[in-house]
Amino acid sequence: MISPTITWGIRLALVLVSVASAGLAGYGLLLSANLTLPKSDDHPPLLIYGAPFLLRPGLPVAESGLMDRLHRLGYRPVSDAVRRPGEYRVTGDGMDLYLRAQEDHHVPARLVALTMAQGVVTEIRAGSAGPLETLVSLEPPLISGLRGGARQMREWIPLSRMPARMVETVLAVEDRRFFSHPGIDPIAVGRALWANLTRGGVVQGGSTITQQLAKNLFYSPQRTIGRKLKESVAALVLEWKYRKEEILESYLNEIYLGQAGSVAMYGVGEAAHRYFDKALDDLTIEEMATIAGLIKGPNTYAPTKNLDLATRRRDVVLRRLREDGRLTEEEWKVAVNRPLRVTLPQDVLTDAPYFLDYLLRQVEEGTGMGIPEGAKIYSTLDPWVQEVATDSLHKGLARLEAAFPELKQGEHPLQGAVVVLEPATGHLLAMVGGRDYRVSQFNRAVQARRQAGSLMKPFVYLTAFEAGRDQGRTGHTPATLLLDEPVTFESGAGSWSPQNYDRQFHGQVSLRTALEHSYNVPAVRVAQQVGVPALRSTLAGFGLELQADNLSVALGSASVSLLDITGAYGGLANGGIMTKPLGLYRVTGESGDVLWSLLPDRHQAASPQAAYLVTSLLKGVMDRGTGAKARALGVQGPVAGKTGTTDGYRDAWFVGYTPELVIGVWVGFDDERPLKLTGSQAALPIWSDLARRLIPPTTRDFEMPSGLVQRDVDPRTGQLATSRCPERTPEVFIAGTEPTVYCELHGGGLWERLKQTFGFS
Structure with a gap:
């Protein structure tokens, strides 16, 4: 006999099995109505493209990475005549290149011939002997894609x-x-x-x-x-x-x-x-x-x-x-x-994860909606520049750790960030937000806000030059003499006595010398004279909205992002025209219709004359001042730049520019522990390596705008130099602010006055 308890247990088990089976069967019926396998045309990826590369006369072949760009796009070298899109042949004096069609831009495939001399493109013709071409570009490189929110290709x-x-x-x-x-x-x-x-x-x-x-x-x-x-x-x-x-x-x-x-x-x-x-x-x-x-x-x-x-x-x-x-x-x-x-x-080598995160946020914030499947995003990223920037940062941080082993101590590793942009367009060519995206997705080029240090000083002097236009010869000029002596300022927060980096005072120095050597005291004196509201207004014009309301803003006590400060220097490089940095051109739908395009945010933030004066000062920083190390590291050509070191040595910066390119570098720790290194020691070597690889020695100089005059001055007095002055320094002035008095320290000036009177000067 089977006991009732066992019988009841068997029945219960059968019931549970039946219920479970019925449940699984019902679940199976539900799945049969809803489960579908993906197909090749399901969920088309959102594709993200980089910027098309412009081929133009004057293009340096090596410095522009032209051959690397062709390889990255899959162009094939051939030894015979070029017959199909995607082929190229290097000849004795140039290159035949069969460009692929750019259907989204309604550009057909076409053959072009590049003539070169001494490693520089001199002309571009249609076909082998056709008319000269002016607008020729390689197709936009595909950077990445998204399916269902995951970045994938x-x-x-x-x-x-x-x-x-x-x-x-x-x-x-x-x-x-x-x-x-x-x-x-x-x-x-x-x-x-x-x-x-x-x-x-x-x-x-x-x-x-x-x-x-x-x-x-x-x-x-x-x-x-x-x-x-x-x-x-x-x-x-x-x-x-x-x-x-x-x-x-x-x-x-x-x-x-x-x-x-x-x-x-x-x-x-x-x-x-x-x-x-x-x-x-x-x-x-x-x-x-x-x-x-x-x-x-x-x-x-x-x-x-x-x-x-x-x-x-x-x-x-x-x-x-x-x-x-x-x-x-x-x-x-x-x-x-x-x-x-x-x-x-x-x-793979040029993947730009930090930039892609920034780009997608920019698109979603701009459109106010999700990005549809199958859309195409055309960005400003230059994958070749991105690769070079990533390589320079990684190697530079490793060199710093090798030279200063104490940088490898602590819970958080040494970090850095790089931004490269075009000043005229604001286009972001490269963005590196940290050492390893897989370890940390925090974008130090955009999300981190750190004290800018001496990077703010050029804007102090820019504000003074703009004010000096109205004050005439009593206003500030690059030759104005400033006192570098102990001083105490009173404010609601108490007294403050700024110190120079070297803990020394240098007496009377020219404004040019004060910026070239990044003296703190003269910068604060000038900030007091122009007023903090005027300085904040200048900074706001260059995209730096700061909350600071005291004189310490002149020394960079306020926090900025690397992207914002690099963009501000781009306004200086562009003659005072500030263009807000942007990462994309437009977004198109699967059928090619434009869903959204970003118009450049461009405005005149400073006069061309005042901006040029600051650029002239920053060129001096590179030749004689705190940025002179860059020349020893191989940087050539007309370059302007500025170091930045924050209080306590927590942040090291360097931002430098030419008329075509602005590069910003930051080095520091996420936990803000001291680096114990200056901007010249930590950030400048990374910047120099990148600049040396991106800036050709033949890059054009900054164009002097009208409304400026040049005079030779005595650096000790700031007055017009005479034949008796032991030093004569050429200086630039906004017309109407130049000195008219000849050097009273060394005397003379009669012969100079006669030349000026009769129009020989």
């Missing part, structure tokens, strides 16, 4: 175009019985359970390819019994709704295979490109095995992260192929003995 490859050996390799290691099971493989599940029980942990999985696809597409990666049951039901439904070939095609295109910077890699085709810079058809068997081996743990076995682990995992896959008879003994021996080599394509 995917080209859907139909199963019919997949190499059979690639498919066999994935099936051999992930699901040998894929074409015979109904979505769940009882043999694989049993084998995994036994392995896990005997080894006391989860060492093997029993999921089929269909289960993996269901998990990746429809469920979270969280390991729970409930998710496993749902995943199994979903796998059965997928097998019922779709053919095996459709499931396998989706899997091979949707499987996650690791990260390349901030870009998520999905699909075996993308992995082939990202790791080996090859198409699937060009992969060797060991490269296919490497990709198939990634599926088990993409971030663990990535060859870019751990070559040894990736090699061991590859060899496991190759051994499986040999066991299945898909590799001969000889083929296996050759494959496992080949070293694993990764060949990263250029678009």
